[in-house]
Amino acid sequence: MQVRRSLRNRVAVTLAVFGGVVSLTLAAIIYLASQDLERRLIDDTLTAELDDYVLRRERNPHSLPERTATIRAFVITPEGNRTQVPKAVSELTPGRHRLVLEGVAYRAAVRSVGEQRFAVLYDVTALRRREQGFLLMLAVSVLMITVISAFAGRWLAGRTIAPVTELIRRVSERQPEEDAPPSLAEQFPWHEVQQLAADFDNYLLRLHDFIERERLFTGDVSHELRTPLAVIQGATDLLMADPDIDRKNRLRIARIDRAVAEMGEISGALLALAREQEAPAVDTGDCDVVAVVEELVSRQRQLLHDKQVTLDVTVIEPPKVAADHAVLAMTIGNLLRNALTFTDSGEVRITLESDAVLVEDSGPGLLTSEIQQLFRPYVRSGGSKGAGLGLSLVQRLCKRQGWQITLANRPGGGTVARLMFSSPSGKNGNSARSGA
Numbered sequence: 001m002q003v004r005r006s007l008r009n010r011v012a013v014t015l016a017v018f019g020g021v022v023s024l025t026l027a028a029i030i031y032l033a034s035q036d037l038e039r040r041l042i043d044d045t046l047t048a049e050l051d052d053y054v055l056r057r058e059r060n061p062h063s064l065p066e067r068t069a070t071i072r073a074f075v076i077t078p079e080g081n082r083t084q085v086p087k088a089v090s091e092l093t094p095g096r097h098r099l100v101l102e103g104v105a106y107r108a109a110v111r112s113v114g115e116q117r118f119a120v121l122y123d124v125t126a127l128r129r130r131e132q133g134f135l136l137m138l139a140v141s142v143l144m145i146t147v148i149s150a151f152a153g154r155w156l157a158g159r160t161i162a163p164v165t166e167l168i169r170r171v172s173e174r175q176p177e178e179d180a181p182p183s184l185a186e187q188f189p190w191h192e193v194q195q196l197a198a199d200f201d202n203y204l205l206r207l208h209d210f211i212e213r214e215r216l217f218t219g220d221v222s223h224e225l226r227t228p229l230a231v232i233q234g235a236t237d238l239l240m241a242d243p244d245i246d247r248k249n250r251l252r253i254a255r256i257d258r259a260v261a262e263m264g265e266i267s268g269a270l271l272a273l274a275r276e277q278e279a280p281a282v283d284t285g286d287c288d289v290v291a292v293v294e295e296l297v298s299r300q301r302q303l304l305h306d307k308q309v310t311l312d313v314t315v316i317e318p319p320k321v322a323a324d325h326a327v328l329a330m331t332i333g334n335l336l337r338n339a340l341t342f343t344d345s346g347e348v349r350i351t352l353e354s355d356a357v358l359v360e361d362s363g364p365g366l367l368t369s370e371i372q373q374l375f376r377p378y379v380r381s382g383g384s385k386g387a388g389l390g391l392s393l394v395q396r397l398c399k400r401q402g403w404q405i406t407l408a409n410r411p412g413g414g415t416v417a418r419l420m421f422s423s424p425s426g427k428n429g430n431s432a433r434s435g436a
Contacts, residue, residue, distance in 0.1 A: 007164075011157035012150050019149025020142065027138040034134065039107075042122050043096065046109035049073065049120045054113055072106070072121040089119050163193045171200050225267045232260050258299045265326045265333070287328050289319045289357065293350055296333050303340040310347045311340070317354040321421050323401055331397050331405075334390040335359040335417045346414070355422045362414040366407070 049066065053073050056063040065073035074085045088099055089108070094117065097108040105128060106121040170184060184197040236257040239245060245253065293313055304311060321328065339348045339361035346362030391405075398405045404420045 008157040012154035015153030016146050016150035020146035023142045023145040027142050042107050046120050050109055050111050070123040074119040076117040078115050163190055167197055229263050265329045286320045287323050287325055292329050296336055300336055308345045309343050313350045315352045327397055331394050334394045356420045359417040365409045
C-alpha cells in the first residue's frame, strides 16, 4: 500500500532539518571559537607568569617557584634543582605543551634562559569541566531549535498551504454532472492559487461538457432507435404469422426477432444510464429474474449450434430484484454471452440463488493479470473478438443499481461470474473478462 505523504509535514521536516543544520553549524563555530579564545587566554597567562618568574630569578637567584591552586612553576638548571622537578616536566622542550601530572591535566609553557629552563604549568581541570557543560548546553540548544523549527514549520506550512487546502475542499464538493460549476479562480486572491484554480475550472468545465454530451448522445440514440426497432418488430410479427413462410425462412425471421428484442433491451439499458447518476433508482417493482434468464437462454442458444456445450439453468431460490427488465436482461445477457462465446466444449450453468445469479463455464479461464483490467473499456481477454465494451457496460449498470459483479477462475477449469444484488458493505467487484 502506497504511503500518503503530506506537503505540510514535508515543509515542517525541511524547516526542521534546515534549523538543525544551521544551529549545529553555529554551535560548532561557537564551541571552536570559545576553545581558541580560552587557549589564547591561558597562553597569555603562562607568558605573563614566565616573564614574572624570569625577572624574579634575575633579581634573586634563590627565589622559589610559584605554586597556587592553578599555577605551578619549575626551574631546571644544569647543576641540579634545589626543588624537586617531576621527570615529565624536566623532559619538556621550550614551547607550549599539554601533559598530565599526578592525574591532573595541565597546559605548560617552557622557556630557556641561558643554561636554565623555566616551566610554568596551568591547571585546566576546571576549564575542561566548564567546556563539557558548555558543550552540553550547545547540544540542548541545537535540539530545542530543531524541535521549535519543526513545530513552527508545521504551523507556517499550514498557514501557507491553507489556500491550496481550501481549493482542494471546494473542488471535491463539485459535481461535474450537475449544472456548469461557478468559477473557482475568482474566489482566491493569490496569483499562484488562481492559476491552479483556473486549471481546475477548465478541467471541470470540460468534464461537465463531456458528461452532458455523453448523456444527450446516449439518450438520443436510445430514443431514436425505438422507432425503427418497432417497425422491424412489427414486420417480423407479420412474417411469423404468414402461413406461407417455410421453416428455413421462419428460423431466419425468428433470429431477426431475437436480435430486435436484444436491441430493445440495449436501448432501455442505455436510457437508464443516461438518467441522472446520483438520482435514486425508480422503484419498478420486483422483476421476474427466472423469466429473464429463461428468455435469455432461449435467445442465446443459437451460439451453441456448432459446439458440444450443454446449457443448464438451476433455480435454488428465485431472487427478488427491484430493477428494470431491460437493465437486468442486459447485465445477465452479457455474462451469459461471454460464457457461451469462450466455451468450446463442456457446459455452461446458470444458478439462481436468493440474492445472486451465478454463470459458470468450462472455458479456458482467466489470467490473474486479466482479472484486474477487463472491466475497463476496450480491454479484451486473449482470443476475444469483441470490442471490449460488454462488461464495462455491465459494471456501470451494476454501479448504478447498487449491485456487485465478481469473476474468478473455477476449480477444475473455467470461470464463474457472480452477480450479487445485495452488495456487501466495504467490498468492491473484481474486474472480469470483457468479450462482448
